[in-house]
Each structure stands twice: as C-alpha cells, then as structure tokens.
Amino acid sequence: MRHGKSGRKLNRSTSHRVAMFRNMVTSLLEHERIVTTVPKAKEIRRWADWMITLGKRGDLHARRQALAVIREKQVVHKVFDDLGPRYQNRSGGYTRMVKAGFRRGDASPMCILELMTDSPGAPKKAKQVPQTGQVERAASVQAGREQSGKPAEQTPSAAVTEE
Numbered sequence: 001m002r003h004g005k006s007g008r009k010l011n012r013s014t015s016h017r018v019a020m021f022r023n024m025v026t027s028l029l030e031h032e033r034i035v036t037t038v039p040k041a042k043e044i045r046r047w048a049d050w051m052i053t054l055g056k057r058g059d060l061h062a063r064r065q066a067l068a069v070i071r072e073k074q075v076v077h078k079v080f081d082d083l084g085p086r087y088q089n090r091s092g093g094y095t096r097m098v099k100a101g102f103r104r105g106d107a108s109p110m111c112i113l114e115l116m117t118d119s120p121g122a123p124k125k126a127k128q129v130p131q132t133g134q135v136e137r138a139a140s141v142q143a144g145r146e147q148s149g150k151p152a153e154q155t156p157s158a159a160v161t162e163e
Contacts, residue, residue, distance in 0.1 A: 008043050021047055026071040028095075029079055033114040035100065041113040045095045048115075052094045055084030083115070090116075 010017060020040075025047045028034050036044070051070060054062040058080060070076050087094050098112045 007046075008039055010039060010043070022069055022071055025051060025069065026075050028113060028115070029070065029083065030072070030075045033112060035110060035112050037103070038097070038099070038109040038111050041097050041111050044113060045097070048095050048113075049092060051079055052083050052087055053092075055079040056088055058084055087116075 012020065021044060024034065024036065024040065024044050028044060028048050029051060047069065051066055054066045063076065063080060066076050066079060067073070070079070083094075094116055096114050096116055098114070100110045100112050102108065103110050
C-alpha cells in the first residue's frame with residue numbers, strides 16, 4: 001500500500017527524478033514559463049511554490065535552502081529580489097497550468113506552466129479601445145447603411161466614429 005507517500009515517481013530513478021525537477025524549477029523561475037507534460041507540471045508546482053515561499057522569507061537560511069535546489073545563483077537572486085517581493089501579499093498559488101493539447105510523438109498531455117503575473121488584489125485590465133482598422137471598418141459599415149436607406153443602429157464602434 002502507498003499510504004502517506006507523496007510525490008510521483010514518473011518511472012525514473014531517484015537521482016534522475018531529483019535532477020530533472022531541479023533543472024525544471026530553475027528553468028521555470030528563470031523564464032517564468034515552461035512547456036512540459038501535465039504530471040511533471042503538477043509535481044514541479046510544489047517545488048516552485050516552495051522556492052517562492054523561501055524568497056518571501058528572505059533570510060540567510062532560506063537563501064541557502066534555495067541554493068541547495070536551484071542550479072544557478074542568478075536565478076536565486078531573482079527569486080529573492082524580484083519574485084519574493086512580487087508575491088508578498090499572495091498566500092500560495094504562485095503558478096498556473098494551462099493545458100496545451102497532446103504531444104505529437106506519444107500523445108502525452110502537455111501544458112504550459114507559468115508564474116502568475118497579477119496579484120489577487122490588483123484591478124483587472126480595462127477593455128481596449130478599438131484599433132484604427134476597426135474604427136475605419138465600422139465607419140464604412142455605417143456609411144453603407146446610410147446609403148441603403150436603412151436606419152443606422154447605434155453601436156459602440158459607430159459612436160466612436162461620430163465624434
């Protein structure tokens with residue numbers, strides 16, 4: 001029975017698995033986005049959240065613990081200088097998994113594992129104003145309706161062109 005044994009073995013030896021996770025966590029924290037299989041991503045989330053939590057703590061012992069896992073010193077500096085303060089008001093859930101279909105060679109389920117960009121209390125982005133091509137198209141549609149004799153409908157894009 002497997003009671004109380006957490007983590008996935010992923011059909012690898014212990015040394016191979018730990019080395020792979022260390023490399024993938026280093027890449028995720030360096031680039032802030034990686035593409036991998038779903039089971040690996042689910043396991044890497046644990047490691048990445050742990051590293052960011054160490055970065056939030058920010059003391060010497062946390063930095064040494066992070067250096068024991070992360071392969072590059074520049075990435076450790078990024079975790080403690082950039083990522084730790086970025087997620088200071090967030091209590092967990094620093095990563096996001098977006099499913100990305102299946103790999104062509106063996107049909108493994110793939111996903112994009114990325115660090116969250118916005119904080120939970122931040123306001124959402126406002127809707128974008130239509131670009132110039134959309135305004136010109138709306139103007140030509142409006143002119144076509146006026147020539148056909150049909151009453152012009154008041155749409156948000158038509159309201160922009162009447163200014």
